[in-house]
Amino acid sequence: MAAAGGRRLIRVGRLLLLLIAIVLVQTAVLPYARVFGVVPDLGLVATVAIAYREGPEMGSIFGFAAGLSMDLFLQTPLGLTALAFALTGYVIGILQSALLRSTWWVTPLLGGLGGILGGLIFIGIGAIVGQEQLFALRSLRVVLLSGVYDAIVAPVVFPIAAFAARGPGPRTGSEMSRPGW
Amino acid sequence: MAVYRRASRRRSVLILLVLTSITLITLDARGNNGGVTRTVRDAARDSMAPVQSAVDDVLSPVNDWFDAVTRSSDIKQENRVLRRELAEARGQAAESLGARRENKELRALQHLPYAPDLPGVTAQVIAASPGNFESTVALDKGTDDGIVNAMPVVAGDGLVGRVVQASHKRATVLLLTDAKSGVSVRLGTTGDRGVLNGRAGSNLLRLEVEPDVVVKRGDLLFTSGLEGSVFPANIPVGRVASVKSEPGAIEQTILVRPLVDVGRASFVRALEWPPRGAGG
Numbered sequence: 001m002a003a004a005g006g007r008r009l010i011r012v013g014r015l016l017l018l019l020i021a022i023v024l025v026q027t028a029v030l031p032y033a034r035v036f037g038v039v040p041d042l043g044l045v046a047t048v049a050i051a052y053r054e055g056p057e058m059g060s061i062f063g064f065a066a067g068l069s070m071d072l073f074l075q076t077p078l079g080l081t082a083l084a085f086a087l088t089g090y091v092i093g094i095l096q097s098a099l100l101r102s103t104w105w106v107t108p109l110l111g112g113l114g115g116i117l118g119g120l121i122f123i124g125i126g127a128i129v130g131q132e133q134l135f136a137l138r139s140l141r142v143v144l145l146s147g148v149y150d151a152i153v154a155p156v157v158f159p160i161a162a163f164a165a166r167g168p169g170p171r172t173g174s175e176m177s178r179p180g181w
Numbered sequence: 182m183a184v185y186r187r188a189s190r191r192r193s194v195l196i197l198l199v200l201t202s203i204t205l206i207t208l209d210a211r212g213n214n215g216g217v218t219r220t221v222r223d224a225a226r227d228s229m230a231p232v233q234s235a236v237d238d239v240l241s242p243v244n245d246w247f248d249a250v251t252r253s254s255d256i257k258q259e260n261r262v263l264r265r266e267l268a269e270a271r272g273q274a275a276e277s278l279g280a281r282r283e284n285k286e287l288r289a290l291q292h293l294p295y296a297p298d299l300p301g302v303t304a305q306v307i308a309a310s311p312g313n314f315e316s317t318v319a320l321d322k323g324t325d326d327g328i329v330n331a332m333p334v335v336a337g338d339g340l341v342g343r344v345v346q347a348s349h350k351r352a353t354v355l356l357l358t359d360a361k362s363g364v365s366v367r368l369g370t371t372g373d374r375g376v377l378n379g380r381a382g383s384n385l386l387r388l389e390v391e392p393d394v395v396v397k398r399g400d401l402l403f404t405s406g407l408e409g410s411v412f413p414a415n416i417p418v419g420r421v422a423s424v425k426s427e428p429g430a431i432e433q434t435i436l437v438r439p440l441v442d443v444g445r446a447s448f449v450r451a452l453e454w455p456p457r458g459a460g461g
Contacts, residue, residue, distance in 0.1 A: 028236040031309035057191040064198045072225035074312045078218045079205030086198040133360030138382035
């Protein structure tokens with residue numbers, strides 16, 4: 001019982017470390033790696049990875065935490081990115097059960113689609129809470145470009161996120177067949 | 182039964198997260214750029230300051246290379262500028278190009294022709310926005326050095342933006358190109374005024390003026406400095422890049438290229454405005 005609690009604590013620790021690493025890379029390194037003016041959203045890609053692996057509950061909680069961490073460094077209202085990431089994690093987690101088999105392209109596909117979905121939710125809610133400037137055709141271009149960028153970084157982020165989210169129990173065969181393993 | 186309980190639990194978690202987010206958004210909006218959320222944000226930015234500085238030192242050369250590779254559309258223009266710089270650099274081979282550029286920027290900032298009497302704080306640009314939906318940069322100085330909210334920020338060539346958040350060691354500048362940015366400007370040739378707005382995802386700014394205003398490509402725009410304005414008067418802002426005027430339209434749309442390419446500026450100056458001791 002105590003061993004299981006300890007393993008759970010280690011898992012939470014790994015996820016916290018992942019969050020800190022994401023914030024460090026996103027705020028200090030990625031602004032240098034803009035392509036066509038956009039950067040990949042590591043927090044969002046990690047959220048998608050965890051939602052795909054662990055389901056909607058874990059996906060939405062991690063998405064909330066990752067989004068809130070990023071909110072601290074943005075000018076948009078605190079909580080906006082958290083809400084967008086949490087909803088994305090939930091949706092991807094729900095859709096995860098519909099994926100019957102895993103092939104190599106599922107990781108970039110999910111990373112890209114998750115990135116686009118998260119971006120659209122961010123713009124939509126942003127417009128509702130007073131960020132009308134986001135509601136422009138150019139924002140759509142940014143969302144699509146960052147989705148492509150997210151798809152490119154997904155094969156790197158997925159295995160790291162999967163390692164951090166690995167549960168206390170032994171890995172099952174179906175787990176090991178998923179992207180990231 | 183177990184499946185139902187699990188579905189119900191995850192819905193409850195989602196509802197809780199949504200409500201928490203909405204509460205935070207409301208608190209932030211009501212705080213009006215202050216309050217608890219502001220304190221938390223300031224603390225987070227200050228805690229990241231040493232890491233950002235270290236990474237900036239390490240990655241600056243990589244950034245120059247990456248910038249050159251990814252901005253292919255500007256390469257022709259860049260080539261012309263580089264050729265001119267190369268010609269100037271002959272005979273000064275021992276001096277590095279980067280150091281000379283910084284030196285030039287700093288000297289220009291000490292002798293701003295358009296704001297000679299305004300005191301200010303010179304700061305280094307150390308990071309761009311980590312997000313995709315805002316155009317901001319982080320400065321390596323904050324309230325400890327005298328930078329406060331709403332200070333206009335300039336580079337040698339002209340206006341950069343204004344400070345929107347200042348913590349102890351860092352300040353965030355909202356650039357002219359941000360969609361939330363609006364600057365009252367006047368046309369250098371005719372004196373007509375208007376509000377120059379940023380556009381999401383674009384490096385060009387947008388100005389709308391009456392159809393009878395005579396404006397052509399290359400015309401300069403300056404801050405208008407109307408009473409109570411956020412910016413002092415006569416700071417160069419940008420050049421007209423294109424004019425779109427249709428017969429019968431109630432206004433013509435002008436696209437403006439900012440004079441300062443913030444992606445390349447290493448140093449900027451936050452101006453004290455209105456100057457201390459000024460009325461109001």
